Amino acid sequence: MRLERIRLQLIRLPLREPFRIASGVTHERRILLTRLDFGGVEGIGECVAGEAPFYSAETVDTARLVIERHVGPALLGRELAGPEDVAPLLDSAARGHAMAKAALEMATWDAFARAAGVSMTDALGGRGGSVLAGVSLGIQDDTAALLDRVADYLDQGYARIKLKIAPGRDLDVVAAVRVQFPGISLTVDANAAYSVRDLNRLRALDDFGLDYIEQPFPPDALLLHAELQAHLDTALCLDETITSPERCRDALKLGACRVVNIKPGRLGGYVRSVEVHDACAEVDVPVWCGGMLESGIGRAHNLALATLPNMTLPGDTSASDRYWVRDVVDPPFTLNEDGSVDVPTGPGIGVTLDEDFLHSIEEDRLDLR
Numbered sequence: 001m002r003l004e005r006i007r008l009q010l011i012r013l014p015l016r017e018p019f020r021i022a023s024g025v026t027h028e029r030r031i032l033l034t035r036l037d038f039g040g041v042e043g044i045g046e047c048v049a050g051e052a053p054f055y056s057a058e059t060v061d062t063a064r065l066v067i068e069r070h071v072g073p074a075l076l077g078r079e080l081a082g083p084e085d086v087a088p089l090l091d092s093a094a095r096g097h098a099m100a101k102a103a104l105e106m107a108t109w110d111a112f113a114r115a116a117g118v119s120m121t122d123a124l125g126g127r128g129g130s131v132l133a134g135v136s137l138g139i140q141d142d143t144a145a146l147l148d149r150v151a152d153y154l155d156q157g158y159a160r161i162k163l164k165i166a167p168g169r170d171l172d173v174v175a176a177v178r179v180q181f182p183g184i185s186l187t188v189d190a191n192a193a194y195s196v197r198d199l200n201r202l203r204a205l206d207d208f209g210l211d212y213i214e215q216p217f218p219p220d221a222l223l224l225h226a227e228l229q230a231h232l233d234t235a236l237c238l239d240e241t242i243t244s245p246e247r248c249r250d251a252l253k254l255g256a257c258r259v260v261n262i263k264p265g266r267l268g269g270y271v272r273s274v275e276v277h278d279a280c281a282e283v284d285v286p287v288w289c290g291g292m293l294e295s296g297i298g299r300a301h302n303l304a305l306a307t308l309p310n311m312t313l314p315g316d317t318s319a320s321d322r323y324w325v326r327d328v329v330d331p332p333f334t335l336n337e338d339g340s341v342d343v344p345t346g347p348g349i350g351v352t353l354d355e356d357f358l359h360s361i362e363e364d365r366l367d368l369r
Helices: 058-075 083-093 098-116 120-124 143-156 169-180 196-208 224-228 245-254 272-283 296-305 357-360
Strands: 004-022 024-038 043-048 130-132 135-138 160-164 188-191 236-238 259-262 287-289 339-342 362-368
Touching: 004 058, 024 058, 024 098, 024 169, 043 058, 043 098, 043 296, 058 083, 058 098, 058 362, 083 098, 083 120, 098 120, 098 272, 120 130, 120 296, 135 143, 143 160, 143 169, 160 272, 169 272, 224 245, 236 245, 245 272, 259 272, 259 357, 272 287, 287 296, 357 362
Parallel strands: 135 160, 160 188, 236 259, 259 287
Antiparallel strands: 004 024, 004 362, 024 043, 130 339
């Protein structure tokens, strides 16, 4: 298929409530959507870069610029035999900028799946059906209010509770949750907020029966993660560190983790995400699909990826109403009684866009031809 047009649609989607992690607070999401026209077949992607460089160096504005000036022109007018052709073309056009590239690569997968009349799950080799959903809670100043929130999400049926932590908002908070809810599946995520000075504090988390401790140290600190993992019974899970399949293999070889969080936006798209999935499966390391406060478009992409066989842990695939008063897909994603979310079965990512709502929250658009 030949790519005729890239539409960059920038929307502003308010969060139901502010979401706080160790590096900053998000009140709304400026989201860059990529809508690719392959001669009448559209593929849709979502760039997960934030408005500020909290999680990574990329932002929604840098991604838009890189797509407009560099990686977009590398695809326009190209005859593509399949979506696997995209990553090498994008890599030849720019170094880095994985989130910008993923927004194009994943939209291309969507278009090819639609053209073939198959679901994204089938295109990736997944199992379909539904996937267990976890919920992530931002850092809270009021522990009593946090306990109420945890109780509410458990009542809704979520299969895993993840607490965002930071130095000073960690041990006491986790202890309070574990005492109140002794048997739940519980994890913590530090978003790289700790340093070598915090080794003893992190080792103390071993007492709480956590499923895993996610990304305590900065992304480049592979050896420090390996040192901590060697002194913990609890598994470490790496997120920000896993920027490529090669990086993942290094982490596994060093013993820096026993769980991996796969985010396709962080890795540059589906092809490298599947490669990381497979590398972990080879050594019996479980993986799960992380979230970046996606709209229903990005959530549909993530759900398809989460059906791969080694995705054995609940992911950040919450229902739409966890984050949004109104989602951009119709119908929105909902949570089943068993704590799962259904994977769309229609062609491509299998969702219908609420075009009227998208138009009402559109901040800007740009067509590249």
